[in-house]
Structures are given as C-alpha cells and as structure tokens.
Amino acid sequence: MDQNTLHPQIKAAYRVLETGEPISRAEAVQLATLPGELALDLASLANKVKNRYGSGGEYLHACSIMNAKSGVCGENCKFCAQSRHNHADIEVYDLVNEESVLIEARNCISEGVSHFGIVTSGYGYKKINPEFQKVLDMIDRLHKELPELSVCASLGVLGEEPASALAAHGIAHYNINIQVAPDRYHDLIADTHTVEERIETIKLLRKNNISVCCGGIMGVGETMLERIDMIYALQELDVSVIPLNVLVPINGTPLEGNAPVSVADIVKTFAICRLAHPHKVIKFAAGRETIMKDFQGLLMLSGANGYLTGGYLTTRGRDIADDRRFAGQIASFN
Numbered sequence: 001m002d003q004n005t006l007h008p009q010i011k012a013a014y015r016v017l018e019t020g021e022p023i024s025r026a027e028a029v030q031l032a033t034l035p036g037e038l039a040l041d042l043a044s045l046a047n048k049v050k051n052r053y054g055s056g057g058e059y060l061h062a063c064s065i066m067n068a069k070s071g072v073c074g075e076n077c078k079f080c081a082q083s084r085h086n087h088a089d090i091e092v093y094d095l096v097n098e099e100s101v102l103i104e105a106r107n108c109i110s111e112g113v114s115h116f117g118i119v120t121s122g123y124g125y126k127k128i129n130p131e132f133q134k135v136l137d138m139i140d141r142l143h144k145e146l147p148e149l150s151v152c153a154s155l156g157v158l159g160e161e162p163a164s165a166l167a168a169h170g171i172a173h174y175n176i177n178i179q180v181a182p183d184r185y186h187d188l189i190a191d192t193h194t195v196e197e198r199i200e201t202i203k204l205l206r207k208n209n210i211s212v213c214c215g216g217i218m219g220v221g222e223t224m225l226e227r228i229d230m231i232y233a234l235q236e237l238d239v240s241v242i243p244l245n246v247l248v249p250i251n252g253t254p255l256e257g258n259a260p261v262s263v264a265d266i267v268k269t270f271a272i273c274r275l276a277h278p279h280k281v282i283k284f285a286a287g288r289e290t291i292m293k294d295f296q297g298l299l300m301l302s303g304a305n306g307y308l309t310g311g312y313l314t315t316r317g318r319d320i321a322d323d324r325r326f327a328g329q330i331a332s333f334n
Contacts, residue, residue, distance in 0.1 A: 046272075046275060061283060063283070066116070117175060139169045177217070246288075
C-alpha cells in the first residue's frame with residue numbers, strides 16, 4: 001500500500017509499525033472519527049503491526065473455557081444471562097466435579113487447543129473457602145494428568161489469599177474483564193460491585209506474577225470514545241491478553257433489545273486496540289459467529305491474534321475443529 005495515498009491520520013499511525021511504540025490516546029481519538037470507508041486501510045495497518053510485534057503470522061492464541069458453575073449469580077451485570085437479577089432461560093448448576101473438568105480439558109487437548117479456562121459464576125472469592133479449594137484441586141489434577149495444558153481461570157473478584165494460592169498452583173492466565181471505560185462501569189454494567197474491585201484484583205494478580213487476561217465488551221451502550229477510554233485503561237493496567245467481545249443480546253437481560261454495533265466501528269475498535277497495544281495478545285471472543293457472521297475473518301485481520309473457541313458459557317460458540325480450519329485460512333493472509 002502506498003502510504004502517500006493514505007488518509008493523513010492513518011499515515012501518521014504508521015510509525016507504530018516502524019518503532020513498536022503505541023499511538024497516543026489523542027491519536028486514537030482522531031482515528032476513531034475516520035469514516036467507515038477508511039476502516040479497511042486502518043485494519044491493514046493493524047494487521048501489519050500484529051504480524052511484526054504481536055506474534056502474528058501463522059500463530060494465533062486459541063483458548064477454550066468451561067462453565068464450571070452456572071447461574072444464580074448475585075451480581076446484576078446487565079448483559080449476563082447468569083445473573084439472578086435477570087430472567088434468561090439457562091441451565092443452572094453448582095460447581096462441577098473434577099472428572100467433568102478433566103473430560104472437557106482432554107477434549108481441548110485432542111483438538112489442538114492448549115489453553116483451557118475454568119469459569120465460575122458469582123462475585124468471586126475474597127478468602128479460600130471449600131469451593132475455592134475444590135477449584136485449586138481441579139487445577140492440580142489438570143497439571144498432573146495433562147502437563148501440556150495451560151490451565152487458566154475466571155473466578156471473579158479475588159482477595160490476597162486466593163490470588164496467592166492461584167500463583168502457587170501454577171495458573172497460566174486469570175481472566176477478569178473491566179468491560180467498559182471504568183467511569184461507565186456503574187451505569188452500563190453493574191452496581192452491585194465496583195470496577196475498582198476488579199482493578200484491585202488485577203493488581204493483586206500482577207503482584208503475584210500471574211498473567212492477566214482482561215478486556216471488554218462492545219454494544220452495551222458505550223460510545224466510540226468510551227471504548228478508547230477502556231483501551232487506555234487496559235494499557236495503564238498493563239494486562240497481557242485483551243479479549244474483545246461483541247454483545248450477544250440474550251432474552252431476559254436488560255440488553256436484549258440493544259442495537260448491534262456497526263461492522264466498521266468494530267473493525268476500527270480492534271485496529272485501534274492493536275495500535276495502542278502493539279505487543280499484546282488481542283483475542284476476539286463472544287460475538288464472532290453470531291454477530292459478525294460473514295465478517296469475523298475481517299476482524300481477525302484487523303489486529304486480533306487470538307480467539308476463544310468452543311462455547312461462551314451460556315451461548316453456543318463454534319466447533320473447535322472448524323475454528324482450526326478458520327485459523328489456517330487466516331494465516332494464509334499473513
């Protein structure tokens with residue numbers, strides 16, 4: 001692509017490709033105002049940056065998760081089917097047993113996915129209680145029987161003791177999303193807990209040298225500029241993996257009637273996130289198949305270098321084997 005023909009704001013952002021230094025927030029705001037017709041030019045730059053600095057090319061970070069405890073959550077997150085404040089029709093069950101987790105993890109390994117996450121509904125664990133101890137036992141069992149597996153977890157807000165215990169038990173990544181710009185969390189996501197509690201958990205995890213997977217969700221009522229605020233909040237927290245979700249409106253939740261975000265805006269969000277985080281894993285999670293449909297390949301060429309495969313807790317995802325073929329097709333572009 002001839003840089004001389006590019007829009008001046010995109011041309012200026014090419015310095016990320018040359019230096020590996022992220023764009024400033026002011027530059028991101030300017031890129032966010034570009035018309036949709038320029039989204040592909042921005043995506044092309046983000047893809048080049050991904051390939052040079054973000055372990056791009058043929059490598060895509062793939063992970064799968066298991067809903068190990070479902071429903072009856074006391075938090076009132078507006079997008080979530082598992083909240084008891086909402087009225088979604090989902091399966092509800094307590095923490096599963098070790099054998100169930102082991103079966104799911106073995107399926108991941110057999111399909112070539114090496115990152116596997118244990119996810120539980122609920123506020124989290126400020127102390128090590130009997131249920132949290134069972135999760136630790138699951139982690140130990142997975143390490144023992146599947147040593148090639150990277151075991152991850154998403155268990156909500158943590159206190160010092162549980163965070164330290166996860167480090168001692170060799171957790172690979174811990175997921176806890178800030179979802180939106182921090183100053184919009186109370187209005188757009190939940191008011192039964194605060195984003196500060198999540199941020200404090202992230203700081204505890206990093207203090208214990210645990211790699212943090214933290215991102216957000218598009219389509220909950222935020223503006224494009226507020227998405228940029230979230231992207232730079234993640235930069236300040238220096239997380240390792242950034243999952244970006246697109247809202248899948250679920251019947252029975254307050255957001256069931258939300259209008260979809262435009263493809264062009266989602267492309268720009270992914271691209272700007274890559275330019276702000278040149279060296280991180282940026283992972284496309286929920287919304288790939290159900291919302292993006294024919295455009296999900298475009299998102300994987302807009303700066304993402306990872307994806308969540310299989311199910312998304314209460315919504316169906318894509319078959320892992322299909323995603324492996326999909327990843328191979330994406331690699332042919334890089």
